[in-house]
Amino acid sequence: MRNDRPAIDIFLKLKRIAFVGVSRKEADFSRALWKEFRERGYDLIPVNPNAGMIDSLPAAASISAIDPPPEGVMLLTPATQSLAATREALQCGVKAIWFYRAVGRGAVSPEAVQLARDAGCQVIAGECPFMFLDPDKFPHSWHRGFKTLIGTMPQ
Numbered sequence: 508m509r510n511d512r513p514a515i516d517i518f519l520k521l522k523r524i525a526f527v528g529v530s531r532k533e534a535d536f537s538r539a540l541w542k543e544f545r546e547r548g549y550d551l552i553p554v555n556p557n558a559g560m561i562d563s564l565p566a567a568a569s570i571s572a573i574d575p576p577p578e579g580v581m582l583l584t585p586a587t588q589s590l591a592a593t594r595e596a597l598q599c600g601v602k603a604i605w606f607y608r609a610v611g612r613g614a615v616s617p618e619a620v621q622l623a624r625d626a627g628c629q630v631i632a633g634e635c636p637f638m639f640l641d642p643d644k645f646p647h648s649w650h651r652g653f654k655t656l657i658g659t660m661p662q
Contacts, residue, residue, distance in 0.1 A: 515631055518603050518605055518629060522550050523549075523575075524552070524578065525580045525596075526540075526581045526583060527596075528554070529554070540583070540637065552567055552577055553565075554567045570595045583607050586615055587616070590619040592619070605630075606620060606633060607635070
């Protein structure tokens with residue numbers, strides 16, 4: 508199932524977003540995405556029960572530990588953990604979930620995506636947010652151009 512650009516734009520207009528599964532390791536790709544969103548002024552909440560602190564912010568152990576709740580959730584977890592995180596996000600009243608994927612399955616779990624959609628949640632399943640942040644930088648601009656060329660870029 509393809510994502511549509513309006514859903515992506517709605518998510519990117521949110522201000523308070525939980526980054527679930529953001530890594531403790533500075534070199535991890537999730538941290539590059541985290542940094543980019545922070546530099547753009549988003550109010551981010553790191554969620555990683557093993558992290559303690561991420562960039563001098565206390566990491567929440569779970570989505571339900573965040574007060575006030577986030578508007579949206581960026582899932583950076585393995586797909587095997589996405590269903591539980593989706594259930595928790597929905598219980599907390601989250602209305603938008605981005606199931607991150609660059610290569611492989613990423614956070615995309617068909618069951619979790621369907622659960623979120625059935626609950627009326629705004630869902631982005633399997634896109635890399637870097638391609639939708641303007642201006643996009645290399646290599647994300649190349650990835651965006653390639654997806655546009657082959658007709659798989661959300662419209």
